[in-house]
Amino acid sequence: MPRASDILILLTYITIAAVAAIGFEFFGLMPTLNAWMMGAIVFVVAGMAHSAAARGQERRALESEIHELKAANLALAEEFEAAQSRIDEIADELRAESVERDNALVHEVKVLEDLVRRVGPADAQARADMPTAAASASRTDIDTVREALAANRVDLYxxxxxxxxxxxxxxxxxxTRLRDATGRILAPGAFMAAAEEAGLMTEVDNLLLFRCVQIVRRLTGQDRKVAIFxxxxxxxxxxxxxxxxxxxFIRQNKDLSGSLIFEISQQAFEERDAIAARNMARMADFGFRFSIDQIHHVELDLTEMERAGVRFAKIGGRRLLDAIDNYESIAGYEAGAIATEDMAGLFGRHGIELIVDKIEDEATVVEVLEMDVAYGQGHLFGEPRPVRDDVLETARDSGKGTGRDADSNVIQMTA
Known part of the structure; x- marks a missing residue:
């Protein structure tokens, strides 16, 4: 296309030069030879003018391109500087996170060492006060518990x-369940009784709680779809x-607040002192939720539960049905004041999800569904099963950045 336009312009200049020569000759302004020489001069001048105009246009286009290149180069330099600044920020953040993780790990190890140390040898005077046979049996039991805790033989079901x-x-x-050196599962009642007799119930509870949170942290990894009580x-x-x-420890792991729910019995909740209530409030400040289970009486203070950060309440299926059938007052409402289908709504109005547990048969499910309850728990839906060690290892590796779905890991439990 540019070649065609150049040919057209050339023909135009030739035409102008020819017309000029013919005009000079026709009007007798000069002889024929001079007229055609003048036409040639007109052609040359027109060509030079066109050439000058074209060069000027090219120069302006070149200057414009140079200006755009300078602007692009400047923008690129600014982007490079911004990228370098961001890289420096990321490096600083990674260094800070690394230091924080190291500090958290050191703190975690220190807490564990302190807890294991506190579950140390039983008080010598207390053992001396026991009858010989009883002391020997108790020593064996509590020593087994100590050894299981120290060796981290804590399983999560x-x-x-x-x-x-x-x-x-x-x-x-x-x-949480403990295993002895042979791999035998220690019955909760047995090792709790041994810990109670040795005066170490608080220490054992603390260590089991800490181990539980550690395992849940590894199990959930980066996926927080399914929460764990x-x-x-x-x-x-x-x-x-x-x-x-x-x-x-939980402040450093408050990202677990969506996947970890702390559960306390109804008796413990009602008997908690100011220290326990304050500690619950601080945990709630970190975003953690609470659940009340082992509910024996249904005269619940839902307002106080809501204020304390309780977001779930677990009531046995048979216990709840008996309360309705026996016309007991529920949560401050007289018998019959609450419609069966509004039972879950009563809790929901206080921001509490009602979970009916201990469901063992289909007949109970049918009756529970009439109360419009959203969640159920019991052996009918699945028994407690241990999480395999290889699943925990996979979850730990997933948490390091492989991006695997931890929810799929959770359900891979030993049959």
Missing amino acids: LQPVVTLPQRRTAFYESY CNVSLNSLADETFFPEFLD
């Missing part, structure tokens, strides 16, 4: 909490030596 009526897993409740005892909540350290 998970039981699903499902949505109703879909029966899809929404949460898990965790239970972790039991906390009144002994731990009221321990002024242990709990400040535990609060510091």
Whole structure:
């Protein structure tokens, strides 16, 4: 296309030169030879003028391109400087995170060492006061507990909490179990009794709670779709030596607040002192939620529960149905004042989700569904099963950045 326009311009200049020569000759302004020479001069002058104009246009275009290149170069330099600044910021953040992780790990190890040390040898005077046979049996039991805790033979068992009526897993409740050196599971009642007799109940509760949170942290990894209930005892909540350290630990792990729910029994909640209540409030400030379980009486103070950060209440299926059938007052409402289908709504108005647990048969499910309850738990939906060690290892590796779905890991429990 440019070649065609150049040819057209050339023909135009030739035409102008020819017309000029013919005009000079026709009007007798000069002889024929001179007229055609003048036409040639006109052609040359027109060509030179066109050439000068074209060069000027090219020069302006070149200057414009140079200006754009300078602007692009300047913008590129600014972007490079911004990128370098961001890289420096990321490097500083990574260094700070590394230092924080190292400090957190050191603190965590120190807390564990202190807890294990506190579950140390039983008091010599206390043992001396026992009958010989009883002291020997108790020593064996508590020594087994100490050794299991020190060797980190703490297993996590998970039981699903499902949505109703879909029966899809929404949460898990965790239970901690100890193993002796032979791999035998220590019955909770047995090792708790040994710890109680040795005066170490608080220390054992603290260590089990700490281990539970550690395992849940590894298990959830980077995926927080399924929350896990972790039991906390009144002994731990009221321990002024242990709990400040535990609060510091969960503050450093407050990103777990969406996937970790602390569970306390109804009796412990109602008997908690000012120290335990303050510690619960501080945990709630970090974003952690609470659940009340082992509910024996249904005369609940929902307002106080809501104020304390309780967001879940677990009532046994049979206990709740008996309360309705026996016309007991529930949460301050006289018998019959609450419609069956509004039972879950009563709790919901205080920001508390009602979970009916201990569901063992389909008949109970049918009755629970009439109360419009959203969640159920019990052996009918799944028994507590241990999380395999290889799943925990996979979850730990996933938490380091592999991006694997930890929710799929959670459900891979030993059959």
